[in-house]
Amino acid sequence: MSTAPSAGMPQWDHPLWQSLLPLGRSEPSGGYRRYSFTDADSACRDWFGKAARQRNLRVDCDRDGNLWAWWDAPSGPATGAIVAGSHLDSVPDGGAFDGPLGVVSAFAAIDLMRERGVRPVRPVGVVAFVEEEGARFGVACLGSRLLTGVIAPERARELADADGVTLAEAMAGAGLDPERIGADPGLRERVAAFVELHIEQGSALDGLGAAVGVGESIWPHGRWRIDFSGRADHAGTTRLADRRDPMLPFAAAVLAAREAAAEVGALATMSKVVAVPGGANGICSAVQAWLDARAPDEERLHRLVGLIMESARAAGDQHQVTVTSTCESLTPVTEFDLDLRDRVVTALAGAGVNAPVLPTGAGHDAGVLAGVLPAAMLFVRNPSGVSHSPAEYAEPADCAAGVTALATVLAELACR
Amino acid sequence: MSTAPSAGMPQWDHPLWQSLLPLGRSEPSGGYRRYSFTDADSACRDWFGKAARQRNLRVDCDRDGNLWAWWDAPSGPATGAIVAGSHLDSVPDGGAFDGPLGVVSAFAAIDLMRERGVRPVRPVGVVAFVEEEGARFGVACLGSRLLTGVIAPERARELADADGVTLAEAMAGAGLDPERIGADPGLRERVAAFVELHIEQGSALDGLGAAVGVGESIWPHGRWRIDFSGRADHAGTTRLADRRDPMLPFAAAVLAAREAAAEVGALATMSKVVAVPGGANGICSAVQAWLDARAPDEERLHRLVGLIMESARAAGDQHQVTVTSTCESLTPVTEFDLDLRDRVVTALAGAGVNAPVLPTGAGHDAGVLAGVLPAAMLFVRNPSGVSHSPAEYAEPADCAAGVTALATVLAELACR
Numbered sequence: 001m002s003t004a005p006s007a008g009m010p011q012w013d014h015p016l017w018q019s020l021l022p023l024g025r026s027e028p029s030g031g032y033r034r035y036s037f038t039d040a041d042s043a044c045r046d047w048f049g050k051a052a053r054q055r056n057l058r059v060d061c062d063r064d065g066n067l068w069a070w071w072d073a074p075s076g077p078a079t080g081a082i083v084a085g086s087h088l089d090s091v092p093d094g095g096a097f098d099g100p101l102g103v104v105s106a107f108a109a110i111d112l113m114r115e116r117g118v119r120p121v122r123p124v125g126v127v128a129f130v131e132e133e134g135a136r137f138g139v140a141c142l143g144s145r146l147l148t149g150v151i152a153p154e155r156a157r158e159l160a161d162a163d164g165v166t167l168a169e170a171m172a173g174a175g176l177d178p179e180r181i182g183a184d185p186g187l188r189e190r191v192a193a194f195v196e197l198h199i200e201q202g203s204a205l206d207g208l209g210a211a212v213g214v215g216e217s218i219w220p221h222g223r224w225r226i227d228f229s230g231r232a233d234h235a236g237t238t239r240l241a242d243r244r245d246p247m248l249p250f251a252a253a254v255l256a257a258r259e260a261a262a263e264v265g266a267l268a269t270m271s272k273v274v275a276v277p278g279g280a281n282g283i284c285s286a287v288q289a290w291l292d293a294r295a296p297d298e299e300r301l302h303r304l305v306g307l308i309m310e311s312a313r314a315a316g317d318q319h320q321v322t323v324t325s326t327c328e329s330l331t332p333v334t335e336f337d338l339d340l341r342d343r344v345v346t347a348l349a350g351a352g353v354n355a356p357v358l359p360t361g362a363g364h365d366a367g368v369l370a371g372v373l374p375a376a377m378l379f380v381r382n383p384s385g386v387s388h389s390p391a392e393y394a395e396p397a398d399c400a401a402g403v404t405a406l407a408t409v410l411a412e413l414a415c416r
Numbered sequence: 417m418s419t420a421p422s423a424g425m426p427q428w429d430h431p432l433w434q435s436l437l438p439l440g441r442s443e444p445s446g447g448y449r450r451y452s453f454t455d456a457d458s459a460c461r462d463w464f465g466k467a468a469r470q471r472n473l474r475v476d477c478d479r480d481g482n483l484w485a486w487w488d489a490p491s492g493p494a495t496g497a498i499v500a501g502s503h504l505d506s507v508p509d510g511g512a513f514d515g516p517l518g519v520v521s522a523f524a525a526i527d528l529m530r531e532r533g534v535r536p537v538r539p540v541g542v543v544a545f546v547e548e549e550g551a552r553f554g555v556a557c558l559g560s561r562l563l564t565g566v567i568a569p570e571r572a573r574e575l576a577d578a579d580g581v582t583l584a585e586a587m588a589g590a591g592l593d594p595e596r597i598g599a600d601p602g603l604r605e606r607v608a609a610f611v612e613l614h615i616e617q618g619s620a621l622d623g624l625g626a627a628v629g630v631g632e633s634i635w636p637h638g639r640w641r642i643d644f645s646g647r648a649d650h651a652g653t654t655r656l657a658d659r660r661d662p663m664l665p666f667a668a669a670v671l672a673a674r675e676a677a678a679e680v681g682a683l684a685t686m687s688k689v690v691a692v693p694g695g696a697n698g699i700c701s702a703v704q705a706w707l708d709a710r711a712p713d714e715e716r717l718h719r720l721v722g723l724i725m726e727s728a729r730a731a732g733d734q735h736q737v738t739v740t741s742t743c744e745s746l747t748p749v750t751e752f753d754l755d756l757r758d759r760v761v762t763a764l765a766g767a768g769v770n771a772p773v774l775p776t777g778a779g780h781d782a783g784v785l786a787g788v789l790p791a792a793m794l795f796v797r798n799p800s801g802v803s804h805s806p807a808e809y810a811e812p813a814d815c816a817a818g819v820t821a822l823a824t825v826l827a828e829l830a831c832r
Contacts, residue, residue, distance in 0.1 A: 031648075031693070092693030093648065093701070135695055201653035221652060223696055232447075232509065232805030235685035235708040236637060236777035237617035240678055242801065247670055247686055254667035262656055269651035270663055272696040273689060277447070277508030279551055280639055280688040280706040282804035285509070290696040292651040361652035385658065388698035389648035 011096075012399040016104045020047055020088075021096060031093030031390035035161075036131040036142075037065075037170040044088040048128050051107050057126065063180040064146040065171060069126040071110055073414075074119070080192040081123035082414040084109060084406055087132035087143070087365060094133070095392025097199040101380060101399065103128050105197045109407035113414075116407070120414035122192065129365045136161045136170070139329055140223070144368040149183030156181060188373050193340055193413055196366035197378040197406050199394050200358070203385030208356050211401040214344055215336055215377030216357045218367040220301045221294035222330035226253060226312060230321040232277065232285035246287040247275065249315035249323055256311030257291060264304045266295035267361055290328075294361045298332060334367040337374035344376050347412035353405055362387075378405055427512075428815040432520045436463055436504075437512060447509030447806035451577075452547040452558075453481075453586040460504040464544050467523050473542065479596040480562040481587060485542040487526055489830075490535070496608040497539035498830040500525060500822055503548035503559070503781060510549070511808025513615035517796060517815065519544050521613045525823035529830075532823070536830035538608065545781045552577045552586070555745050556639070560784040565599030572597060604789050609756055609829055612782035613794040613822050615810050616774070619801030624772050627817040630760055631752055631793030632773045634783040636717045637710035638746035642669060642728060646737040648693065648701035662703040663691065665731035665739055672727030673707060680720045682711035683777055706744075710777045714748060750783040753790035760792050763828035769821055778803075794821055 011021065024040030026033045034040045045067060052059045052069035060068040072078065086102025106126040113124070130143035137159040145151040157168040157178050168178035205213050228246035250273065257268035272290040291308060295301035309325055316323035341357070348355045358379060366375040380394050380402040394402075427437065440456030442449045450456045461483060468475045468485035476484040488494065502518025522542040529540070546559035553575040561567040573584040573594050584594035621629050644662035670686045677684035688706040707724060711717035725741055732739035757773070764771045774795060782791040796810050796818040810818075 029693075091695040091698045094698070098650075133695070133697065138696070140697065201650040202655075219652070231802070232807070233801075234514075234617040234778060234803035234805075235687065236635070236683060236710050236779065237803060238683075238801065239618075240674065240683065245674075245685070245687075247689075248674055251667035251670035254663050255671075258656065258661075258664060267652060267654075267656065269661070269697075269699055271651065271661075271691055271698060271700045272694050273663075273691050275687055275689050277445075278688050279507040279510075279549070279804070280554070281549065281556065281685075281708050282507045282510070282687060283685055284687045285805065292697050294652050362650060363652065385654065386647070387650035387653060388695070389650075389701065391648070 009393055010396055012396040014104065014108060014399070016051055016107055020044070020100055020104060023047060024090065026093060029093045029390050032090040032096065033092060034088060034090040035136040036089050037174040041089060042174065048088070048103070052126070055107065055110060062147065062184060063182065064143050065130045065176050066143045066147060067128045071120070071124040073121055073123050075121065078123060079189050081125050081190060082193050082410055083125035083127050083191050084195045084197065084410060085127035086196050086198055087129045089131055089133050089135065091133045091135050091388045093390060094388050095390060097392050097394055098201070098387055099132060101199050101394065101402070102197040105399070105403045105406050108403040109410055112403060112407040113411055118411045118415065121416070122414045124410060124414050132365055137167050140363050141365050141368045144365040146181050147184050147187060148368055148372045150368060150371065153182040191373055194366060194369045194373065194375045195344070195378065195406065195409055196364055196375070197380065197402055198364060199387065199392065200379040200382040201360065201362045201387035203382060204358050205356065205379060205381040206383045210354055210356050211381050211398045212353060212355045212405045213358045213379040214341060214355045215366070215379065216359045217336065218334040218363060219294045219296055219359065219361045220298045220331060220333040221361065221363055222301065223328045224291040224293065224305060225326045225328055226289045226291055227324050228287040228289070228316065228321050230283070230285060230319065233283040235281045235283055238283060243283055244320040245283045246321045247284055248319045249312055249321050250287040250289055252315035253289065253308060253312035257308045260304050260307035263307070264295060264300050266293065266300050266304045268293045268304060268308060331363055331367065334370050336370055336376050340374040340376045343412060344409050347409050348405055351408045353408070355405065378402065378409070425809055426812055428812040430520065430524060430815070432467055432523055436460070436516055436520060439463060440506065442509060445509045445806050448506040448512060449508060450504060450506040451552040452505050453590040457505060458590065464504070464519070468542070471523065471526060478563065478600060479598065480559050481546045481592050482559045482563060483544045487536070487540040489537055489539050491537065494539060495605050497541050497606060498609050498826055499541035499543050499607050500611045500613065500826060501543035502612050502614055503545045505547055505549050505551065507549045507551050507804045509806060510804055511806060513808050513810055514617070514803055515548060517615050517810065517818070518613040521815070521819045521822050524819040525826055528819060528823040529827055534827045534831065537832070538830045540826060540830050548781055553583050556779050557781050557784045560781040562597050563600050563603060564784055564788045566784060566787065569598040607789055610782060610785045610789065610791040611760070611794065611822065611825055612780055612791070613796065613818055614780060615803065615808065616795040616798040617776065617778045617803035619798060620774050621772065621795060621797040622799045626770055626772050627797050627814045628769060628771045628821045629774045629795040630757060630771045631782070631795065632775045633752065634750040634779060635710045635712055635775065635777045636714045636747060636749040637777065637779055638717065639744045640707040640709065640721060641742045641744055642705045642707055643740045644703040644705070644732065644737050646701060646735065649699040651697045651699055654699060659699055660736040661699045662737045663700055664735045665728055665737050666703040666705055668731035669705065669724060669728035673724045676720050676723035679723070680711060680716050682709065682716050682720045684709045684720060684724060747779055747783065750786050752786055752792050756790040756792045759828060760825050763825050764821055767824045769824070771821065794818065794825070
């Protein structure tokens with residue numbers, strides 16, 4: 001796997017893509033900081049509204065803050081829509097493609113369908129879900145989880161960012177009503193199928209020589225907060241034997257996570273850590289850390305987390321540090337709807353597109369929606385496989401191939 | 417060693433101590449966040465001025481922002497002063513005693529000398545040095561280092577806090593002139609001796625059954641910043657073999673630091689860490705960490721740091737992570753002036769005080785001043801040995817014993 005820094009690569013020249021690129025871009029990394037309900041997010045939401053209005057699409061913001069743009073069918077009911085889209089928020093210093101490629105491609109696919117004279121008998125929609133990355137409030141796919149009732153509104157309202165601002169406060173600050181958030185009972189009637197196009201977050205398609213792929217399943221995955229509680233002391237005077245330093249079992253847990261992931265055939269990452277109080281010349285009183293764990297099946301996921309916590313607790317006992325864990329989110333394996341997947345693969349094959357079927361370790365809004373309605377995913381080739389990084393990249397020709405594939409699939413689904 | 421939470425313990429009832437206790441106190445930890453040139457610091461500086469004026473002491477702020485209060489001798493020259501004091505700033509969530517005990521005790525010792533009718537033939541001063549902990553700008557004993565010329569003003573002005581605010585900007589914001597900072601060539605003439613009273617940051621005095629001790633030497637010590645530079649990637653899709661995760665060699669370094677310290681007979685602590693960008697579902701691009709290392713002699717200190725860096729680099733090589741280190745501060749062993757120490761011990765013995773002589777691993781302004789003028793330290797018993805923590809504690813009777821000892825020492829030094 002080689003790095004492909006986006007800085008030196010030609011960017012997709014689609015006007016919608018070009019107009020989105022500057023928003024929320026952070027220098028000097030060149031990555032994006034599009035956190036929900038911030039100024040950068042507001043700029044992205046304005047961009048969405050403008051893109052919809054330029055296309056005479058009706059814009060709608062649902063009770064959870066997710067944005068929808070509707071191409072209503074000239075005849076036929078207002079229900080049973082076919083919706084494409086993804087999200088606009090980013091991880092800290094994320095890439096340009098993860099999320100936005102799916103939203104831009106959905107608008108571009110509608111343009112292409114209209115050029116081709118496609119006449120849908122069902123509404124066609126574009127959606128941008130809020131807080132997919134969980135970068136601000138800690139719960140991934142928050143917008144789709146709320147909409148489908150996977151997370152309770154009471155719990156969601158109390159989620160707080162690093163500064164202690166709650167979701168309720170942030171939504172109110174953005175002009176939304178946090179009291180209205182929650183599941184939409186009409187969702188299944190209104191939406192017949194959801195197709196999320198997304199940049200691949202690995203390099204399997206590149207190995208297969210394919211520009212576009214179809215999602216098979218999403219690995220079960222979750223996030224655990226691990227608290228290491230020791231005792232603050234002076235770094236220059238406290239004997240080693242007297243220390244209760246929480247950084248030591250944290251370090252043991254980081255190394256154990258890598259070892260356990262290799263043993264189980266899974267993925268484990270510890271990348272978020274807060275040392276309390278965090279001065280250089282004092283021993284910490286506590287360390288808070290987050291474990292991201294993913295595995296091909298749930299048995300292996302639980303074995304993985306069990307092994308890591310066992311090592312963390314053993315190291316904690318050795319240093320008189322209390323170690324506790326809290327599961328912040330847990331998503332079971334997601335198998336996408338088989339009938340929908342077959343229709344997608346058949347439509348692409350009919351248009352001469354070879355689209356291999358792939359599993360993924362990444363969570364997506366399509367995975368959450370798959371719990372209540374037929375959902376499918378299209379992946380666009382990522383030559384380096386790098387994601388959640390400014391170096392994330394897809395070739396312009398592959399972005400265009402993604403739009404063509406998405407338009408083909410939407411036309412197939414919306415005309416019957 | 418047992419914890420002694422200050423919350424449940426009686427606090428010294430000296431009015432000056434009581435008036436200082438609420439300033440910069442942070443809830444819910446009950447610890448202090450008195451960072452240089454902040455509102456909390458400004459409140460402490462106002463407190464110093466008020467304490468001095470209540471005692472008819474002349475207040476003076478030197479070019480580096482250190483505060484002085486002078487009891488001028490009625491006859492005799494204005495030079496060759498005997499000065500006591502310490503600092504008012506704190507580590508994050510520090511205790512009430514580290515620093516402030518020395519300043520309050522210096523004022524209280526002057527009160528006691530006056531009650532006893534002591535008539536100094538030299539000026540007697542109280543000093544509060546700025547940024548002793550280095551909690552805001554990263555360099556410990558910054559005020560005394562500037563005053564004695566140990567750090568260049570150009571370098572100091574550019575030191576920046578976590579928000580990128582430079583020392584120059586922070587000083588200007590506090591009404592001080594950063595262009596004037598630097599060594600005071602008249603210091604040695606003006607000050608004949610400095611005595612810093614400080615809470616012990618260990619429990620040796622408790623083991624010896626003594627309320628007060630005298631400083632022998634300060635271990636050589638330093639602070640190193642270690643940068644681990646890897647590559648940001650998606651936590652859910654990047655194969656273990658493709659990762660360049662900087663958290664792994666950081667964890668290896670934390671464990672190596674403890675092991676090397678035990679091997680060398682020294683102290684090593686890694687308590688400050690910043691993961692970049694630090695999202696839970698992305699692999700970090702970089703980890704910045706700080707190593708605090710202290711040893712009985714310089715040979716062992718350098719061996720300690722060498723062992724730790726060797727392990728960190730080996731782990732970096734294993735994970736394709738670049739590891740570099742920068743020495744941010746390094747203080748050689750400090751032996752306090754032998755003549756002054758003998759006079760202090762003799763004066764205390766003459767007053768019936770058994771004050772054992774102790775080495776310490778902690779750096780102090782007295783250690784910096786010892787490079788240019790005679791300096792001594794008095795320690796006050798800390799039953800639990802806990803420091804740099806809200807649980808730091810000294811018994812009221814021991815605080816009072818410290819004042820009596822300091823007054824005895826100052827009277828001995830200032831009357832000849």
